[in-house]
Amino acid sequence: MTPDDRRYSTEHEWAKAEGGEVVVGITDFAQEQLGDVVYVELPSVGDQVKQGRVMGVVESVKAASDLYSPVSGEVVAVNDAAVGEPQKLNDAPYTDGWLIRVRPDNLDELNNLMTAEQYDLRVSDRGPEE
Amino acid sequence: MSEPLRETPLHGWHVAHGARLVPFGGWSMPVQYPGGILAEHRATRAGAGLFDISHMGRVELVGPDALALLQRTTTNDVNALAVGRAQYSVLCNEAGGTLDDLIVYRLPGRYLAVVNAGGRERDLAWWREQARGLDVDLVDRTPDVAMIALQGPAAETLLQPVCNVPLDRMRYYTATRAEVCGRAVLLARTGYTGEDGFELMPASDDVVALWEAVLALTDPVAPSPAGLGARDTLRLEAGMALYGHELTDEISPLEAGLGRVVKLDKGEFVGRKALAAQQAAGLTRQLVGFEMLDAAIPRQGYPVIAGGRTVGAVTSGSFGPSVERPIGLAYVPPQLAAVGTELTVVVRGRPAPARVCARPFWPHHTKRIRAAGD
Numbered sequence: 001m002t003p004d005d006r007r008y009s010t011e012h013e014w015a016k017a018e019g020g021e022v023v024v025g026i027t028d029f030a031q032e033q034l035g036d037v038v039y040v041e042l043p044s045v046g047d048q049v050k051q052g053r054v055m056g057v058v059e060s061v062k063a064a065s066d067l068y069s070p071v072s073g074e075v076v077a078v079n080d081a082a083v084g085e086p087q088k089l090n091d092a093p094y095t096d097g098w099l100i101r102v103r104p105d106n107l108d109e110l111n112n113l114m115t116a117e118q119y120d121l122r123v124s125d126r127g128p129e130e
Numbered sequence: 131m132s133e134p135l136r137e138t139p140l141h142g143w144h145v146a147h148g149a150r151l152v153p154f155g156g157w158s159m160p161v162q163y164p165g166g167i168l169a170e171h172r173a174t175r176a177g178a179g180l181f182d183i184s185h186m187g188r189v190e191l192v193g194p195d196a197l198a199l200l201q202r203t204t205t206n207d208v209n210a211l212a213v214g215r216a217q218y219s220v221l222c223n224e225a226g227g228t229l230d231d232l233i234v235y236r237l238p239g240r241y242l243a244v245v246n247a248g249g250r251e252r253d254l255a256w257w258r259e260q261a262r263g264l265d266v267d268l269v270d271r272t273p274d275v276a277m278i279a280l281q282g283p284a285a286e287t288l289l290q291p292v293c294n295v296p297l298d299r300m301r302y303y304t305a306t307r308a309e310v311c312g313r314a315v316l317l318a319r320t321g322y323t324g325e326d327g328f329e330l331m332p333a334s335d336d337v338v339a340l341w342e343a344v345l346a347l348t349d350p351v352a353p354s355p356a357g358l359g360a361r362d363t364l365r366l367e368a369g370m371a372l373y374g375h376e377l378t379d380e381i382s383p384l385e386a387g388l389g390r391v392v393k394l395d396k397g398e399f400v401g402r403k404a405l406a407a408q409q410a411a412g413l414t415r416q417l418v419g420f421e422m423l424d425a426a427i428p429r430q431g432y433p434v435i436a437g438g439r440t441v442g443a444v445t446s447g448s449f450g451p452s453v454e455r456p457i458g459l460a461y462v463p464p465q466l467a468a469v470g471t472e473l474t475v476v477v478r479g480r481p482a483p484a485r486v487c488a489r490p491f492w493p494h495h496t497k498r499i500r501a502a503g504d
Binding site: 063 | 166
């Protein structure tokens with residue numbers, strides 16, 4: 001169920017290499033934990049993001065959570081449709097609910113991230129939220 | 131706080147039905163079911179939502195001096211409360227700060243106070259202290275009586291076929307003994323959503339069967355189980371205060387806009403002198419509702435700025451699912467409280483424009499034949 005065509009961060013973002021660029025989003029586990037997403041704040045085109053650093057905010061009805069970039073580089077596109085309709089993050093976190101597209105400083109950075117199999121193992125180890 | 135969380139008699143049902151549980155006021159409570167907060171909120175506004183509110187404290191005051199104790203410790207006039215009626219009220223400290231907010235029900239031969247989950251133990255201790263020299267028994271019924279709320283425009287139509295009391299004649303803020311789905315309950319036409327609806331208090335042993343029986347009703351629409359997340363967005367849109375947010379030990383009911391339940395002329399009560407002095411001197415802050423002019427969502431604690439300086443703070447904020455925009459409540463100086471006043475809310479370090487707007491954000495649909503209890 002977790003797509004194996006991309007890599008995953010411990011902060012529950014995904015990064016997918018696509019024609020020399022990297023598409024970034026949140027995982028299905030993340031959207032499930034957040035609940036209904038009602039607001040997304042993303043960097044702008046031209047901004048620099050850095051692997052493991054805060055790049056934006058996602059808010060559910062109950063709370064705000066930071067978004068961490070899974071890759072370093074320059075933002076080349078932002079998913080305005082998801083900003084306008086944050087429910088897309090819940091409905092289609094791996095497709096229509098993508099967040100940003102990055103021109104990576106170094107594509108090898110993706111090797112720091114987990115495979116789908118490793119990520120599934122990690123989230124299945126987690127007990128229910130306290 | 132390593133004390134284990136308390137569980138309501140419906141805890142097992144919540145777990146079995148995929149609820150996400152969170153700690154609230156010392157209890158493990160469902161914040162949402164798998165359908166999510168937005169769906170639960172909308173179901174309550176459009177049809178009916180069913181809430182487990184057994185975490186609320188239920189305290190009976192029995193004895194010849196029960197009335198005297200309530201008159202001494204609450205701001206509303208309990209003398210004016212007839213049998214079968216309910217009254218929203220406030221417990222104040224000597225300084226006029228709010229110890230808790232509550233609903234007082236007058237039942238045959240006793241009073242019932244429904245208080246906040248997190249305030250129950252402190253309220254009980256406060257009442258025991260204030261009851262010295264009075265002939266009154268305080269009985270904590272929280273463990274043996276449960277409480278569920280059926281809220282929404284469909285509530286009356288849903289319940290009438292399974293209830294032995296004519297509901298079309300039952301007014302907002304009244305309560306009566308009734309049988310619902312074959313279970314004895316105290317039935318109250320009260321709630322915390324701004325919608326019409328009922329709060330049902332059955333024996334704890336009966337509540338799971340009653341809950342399931344109410345959820346099985348389908349005419350005109352099946353109720354949706356709803357958690358604390360929807361309860362919070364519904365009460366926020368209805369402009370209602372939540373203890374720990376709009377009300378604290380440091381905030382008076384006058385500042386919170388609850389002057390209608392503060393009866394300064396009813397006789398002596400704890401906090402009366404301080405409240406009368408505050409009223410005479412004029413308030414220095416008051417609660418306002420505001421809407422964000424962009425998509426940023428306000429949250430409790432965010433600073434409110436006007437004219438370049440911090441003038442207050444947000445007490446509650448969320449995306450309002452029915453009003454479909456971010457809304458909040460905040461304390462500001464009275465000169466900034468007029469509807470239409472432009473404010474700035476600092477959202478994670480970034481100033482975001484906001485505007486004072488009328489409360490409630492969403493119109494109330496309670497069965498208010500006349501102002502009852504307030």
